Amino acid sequence: MVFPETSRKYSISGTLLSLGIFIMVSFVSPSVSYGQSRRIAAAEEAFNNFQYNVAVNRYKKAYSKTKSRPEKDRISFQMAECYRMMNNTKRAEVTYRRIIKSDFARRNPLVYLHYANMLRANEKYEDAKDYYSLYIENAPDDPRGTNGLRSCELASEWIENPTKFTVTNVKKINSKSDDFAATYADKFFNALIFTSTREGSTGKGLDDWTGQNFSDLFLTRQDRKGEWSEPALADAEGRINTSGNEGAPAFNDNFTTLYYTRCGNAEDSASNCQILVVKRSGRGWGEPQVLNLGKDTAVTNGHPAISSDELTLIFSSDRKNGQGGKDLWIATRKSTSDEFNKPLNLGAVVNTPGDEVFPFLKNDTVLYFSSNGHPGLGGLDIFKSVRRGDEWTVPVNMEVPVNSSADDFAMIFQPGEEQGFMTSNRKGGRGGDDIYSFINPPLVFTLQGTVKDDRTLQFVPLATVRLVGSDGSSVDAKTDPKGFYSFSKSQIKPNVTYELTVLKDNYFNKKARETTVGLEKNKDFVIDFLLEPIPEKPVVLPDILYDLAKWDLKPQYQDSLQGLIKTLLENETVVVELASHTDARDTEERNDILSQRRAESVVNYLIDRGIDPERLVAKGYGERVPRVLAKDVRKDGFLFKTGIRLTETFIDSLGTTAEKEAAHALNRRTEFRVLSKDFVPKPKNKEITQKVEIKINPEDNIVAIEVGRGNAVTIPVIVNGYNVKIMLDRDDRGLIFSLPEAQKLLQSGAITKDDFVGDANVILAEGSIADRAVFKIREFKIGPKTVSNVEASVSHKITEGVIMGESTINMLGRFKIDEANKQLIFN
Template identity: 55%
Template sequence: MKLFKGLIILFMLMFLMPEQGLAQRRYLRRLAAAEEAFSNHQYHNALNRYKKAYNRTRDRDNRNYIIFQMAESYRFINDTRRAEVNYRRLLRANYDEKEPIVLLHYGDMLRTNEKYDLAEEAYLAYIEKEPEDPRGHVGLESIKLALEWLENPTKYEVVNERRINTRDDEFAPRYADRNYRSIIFTSNRDGVTGKGIDDWTDKNYTALFYARRDPKGDWGTPVLADNNNLVNTGSHEGVAIFKQRFTNLYFTRCYSQRTEEESGMGCQIYMATRGGNSWSEPVKLELGGDSTNVVGHPTLSSDELMIIFSADFEGGIGGKDLWIATRESTTESFGMARNLGDIINTKGDEMFPFLREDSVLYFSSNGHPGMGGLDIFKSTLVDGEWQKPVNMQYPINSPGDDFGITFKPDEEKGFFSSNRRGGRGGDDIYSFIKPPLVFTLQGVIRNEANLQFVPDASIRMVGTDGSSVEGRTDARGFYSFAPSQLKPGTTYELTVNHDGFFTQTGKITTVDVFSNRDFKLDFMLDPIPDEAIPLPEIRYELAKWDLLPQYQDSLRGLITILDQNPTIVIELAAHTDSRNTFEFNDILSQRRAESVVNYLIERGIPPDRMVARGYGKRVPRKLEKDITVDGYTFEEGTLLDDPFIESLPTTSQREAAHQLNRRTEFRVLSRDYVPRRTAAQRTAERIEVVLNPDENIVNYRSGEHGEISVPCILNGYNLIFSLDTRDRNALRISLEQALRLLTEGAINRNDFEGDAERILGEGTITDRAVFNISELRIGNKTLENIKVTVIHRQTEPLVIGENVLKDYGELNIDRDKQQIIFN
């Protein structure tokens, strides 16, 4: 019985041993066939053979290896979902202990499939195993950037060109005519000239096609770019670019099988010339490598003396790198190619370059931080060096493959290709455009003194591009400038003017503003006051008048006011404290006022726009607001005269009060200045010492018949009035002068008594119309709210009777000195 059992076992062993050897041989044959297809980039063919080999082995290690190769094959044919599934199977079998790269590729597939949390875990695990490999860190950074870019897309608008695309692949579009109404692109759609099936993709061979827009902008049916077997042949043709007035075509040709022309199965770049509807025989460009190298995706400089292309040459940085070659003339061959370096190239693939304006390089890469798959980047040439690539972000890029971008010259529009979700087929052609930036500007102008709106203010906007536009505020002080008036990359200076107010300026800029923006810029206009305006503190050495350098900055604000308000004339008044004699203080203050005027002249202010006056100690300061000096607060309304100062309890308080009295002020005398003199003229002509400010002495001119003509300032405008000694209550203005004041804005319709429409409706002013004068200054005295009558037959600009002048004080007329003296 035991012997019988032993014979049975021996018989079984003898029977099974040949069978096991045969199965192993079949497995090895199928594995070898799969490996050969994989090494020849025939990934679809390799997948079928790996599956058969998988079924011929029970060995766990063998099976895990096959799953790894299948995952890689799926990754190469862009079947990211099946690749993800197979990498996950490997991780469950702990295959990453043997091949850590599984974690990296698994993370890449998850990122492309938008499973960012799982992708992050995979990258972290890979970094733990391979901390020196930058690809894991790039993957982590890419997740962060992808989420940020999806949340904050750029301004590009992207459209799938569905009338061009099919369920097959359409990619790498380039413009094909001078009017930029047609494109040449690569496709494996039905109708290609090659009759084989590509073992990499299990799809048709690729060929070059044209698509053209009709006059309405609609795409016609794409047609073969060549059907005479010159450019399009039985091999793969694609990724082309036109140069030299759209006659020279540079394109890529790949061989899926060995031919008499090519002993290997690589890719090369060719050039053919278009003449009418025919092509010259393509000429291969000798750029290095051999027939097994993949060389393609050409882009050239405008003069065709430089070419940038993608290749897997030995000595590169990653898989496929970008290389550059140059030549001296278009009749010569290109010289030895050199790698663009690690600023452009990575351990991944860099492909599909496009050179724009010879200085900006666009290309696609899966090695730089990106959203997933191939992303489009751009790099700028600065001083002969390519700068760090910048990701074009979403929506140009997506979690899928985005590549083959081209631009219309001088415009932010063009085409690219992508296999992103929502497409019609595999790779689709998309158009893109970056709509022009839209900027608007608006604001409100108010009166600083009372916060009321300022209507009819003029606001002028001048751009650094040389543009100049002007607008006015409405009844509520509102102004606006339309989008057509504001351009990108421009800085605008705004100047606001209105009678009775100091000019204000403001600035906005659209430089480095990359999104639409509604600018808002409000202004508060300062009314020009009748009262003197104290300047920031200017101190002098004891009994001296030289303007010290450290106090010159205090005058910058005044210089700005004078520059911004070129029609005003000002008085610069200097005051001392009450110590020392009248004569000493009068002379000292006068010289101090002159020193300020001279400084302003040196800074370009015309001398006839300034009057220097020294008031000595004659005008103690009355505070218009609370002021704190050296810790002591003096309240608004305080008159800093000697009785007040002497009443202060401490010496330091009294010294602080004296300090406030020592001041330099300015006030506006008129607002209709017209340049009449050169800056070289001295100011002495206009300098006078006020010996007694309680007296108002005004010089006048006498006519042939004893008429008295006196200077005055009416609503800020210089006039000469005639003194009427017979009609003592006269206050009359000529029609010509009244129209001037109305036209220049010194008065307006609201100043007239009665129906303004009737008074002003005929383009003139009716005879004996009455209007209100806001202020009339004679000498250093001002009357406000005076009524004046328009007389058509009057020839003198303004006539004022003696009784009216008495409102300025008791007057005496010194005919010898030709002076009117008000007491």
């Protein structure tokens, strides 16, 4: 059946009006004969009394006698509704198809929705998309159309990428009838009470809704070998099971009290569903009592889920002021001897215009339930929501294989375990609804890789690979003769972030990071390492070059130090010398001072990036150590071969001035070499205060500017390491970036979302930057002057460039502008 329940009256529709589905009111056309009108009236009466099995047969007879095409279409729709309510999705699909292109469907677009639902239930997702789209055109405000369309799109993805759950039909329990909604029945969790319409049930006759027996509660036990006994009625005294429908049971934690649903009976098929509670009495049962959940006797209540202290009840009901269809409601009480307070709706996050049924509480905070209103594969799908305070999180579909295109519902967990039982009428079962066991096996992660010498690409044996987890775990592994290391599934755990460090004498340490946080599938991680040997000779840092007679570290060369910074951070016991060299021009004394200042400028930059000053030695060698090229180098178009020593004599022998300048530039370099490997790192929380002092060349207080038409002044500025030309704003409106200029900074990485003041998701929406957005500049530099945390704004009115007033420049110090000489001079 489409939405199984102890009484089919308490399935998806209860009363179809609760879903907003129109019910065709029977009428007799003047052209319809008296005998025909009686047949139609009898069919309508059975339909309105939820006797769908009876109604569909009566509609068939009426259809065969009807000649009017509009009336045939109306009867076809009613027949399709009967099949849908009986969960005969294939016949429902065929019957809806009969009228899908008729005037009846165009006047009643819900035909498109129901037809699409049947196509989806029958795994015809592409066809279903067309009719969901057609329904959306006719009913754009109904979320069921968009949810259905989204469901079809998700279905293929979920089918191709199943979760790690395993789901198995419990054939020993199931019959050819409906078997569903099981609950654990004892503290050993080897007994189940479940709902079934199998032979041997108490009720007499057949349920006119489904044409099956009335449902009862049955009991089965599992022996030591794991075999289930033949199910039998849960009570021999007839107190729980009656001539009506019983089912959807739930025990309290100590298995002394049973909550369950009772609906309808053979004599009174219009009776509503109620939740009953009954206590164990010896080996039998006491007298069931109806749970008082309000004065409205016209509503249907069912599917109880009780908290561990029995003070909170979540159940399904079609009562007023819900979201539509069957909703989940919550009721609380102060003690088990009190009645429950007025139920409250769980709200629009959990409930939908469709149906939410069969709740189950895990650890009192995790809610599992079934719904046909949230995006799913078809029919009822199982969802999960977590309670956060008084709110519930957005339900998450349990995906394949827990869910299928059929009905999947009534999921229960064994306490403390990731296993339990659920119900489905998917393909391959024994009957209609079958009980399935499931297990969510623990996630399995492994980590392995190789360690090689970066210089030779040969394996490094006996290297230590240290694994430190965010959970406090720490374990070491050694590489074998082929450089291989591994960590087993017992060492790599779910929801942990790991830092790996590779250590080997005479090599720089290497680090990597990996995480299992958020992963829901098994994974074998592979991380390979290339270890760099600690060199005996100094290593020239790439692209650390200087202008003639200058020592300041240019912003465009700061990136060249990132590799060294990473090496120093990964090797906290290493002490290095930063050696700078000049070319041979000027006096030796002046070159010694210049090279010392160059070395100190690099050291100072490293300290600003968090490197302990005690690990850094600045040394200026002046012109005394000409560079010897370890490899071919091309500079400014000139090739200098391996082994050349760039002495003053060699450079003077070169043919052109340009070639000589290129050679001199190669001598103006900074190198590093390892002095020791036994430095003891300071505690992480100890402040590092030592700083290398660098004397400022007085000429550096002068910044060249541009003066254009109308005395427009443009000043070169470095914003977070990026060069930007900014126009002086005589009106001093602050520091304002045009949208294009701000976007350049954002795209280049000079600023990030974290630099904006306010909600970055709003400020940076739709690939742009909001007008008047404010952001912080971490490092704002003009010439030698630097200031931090400068506030700037974005203006859509400025079409290009950047402007700033004198107040911004004053943040860096007192200054004057000499327009005649095109200079900004700091005092």
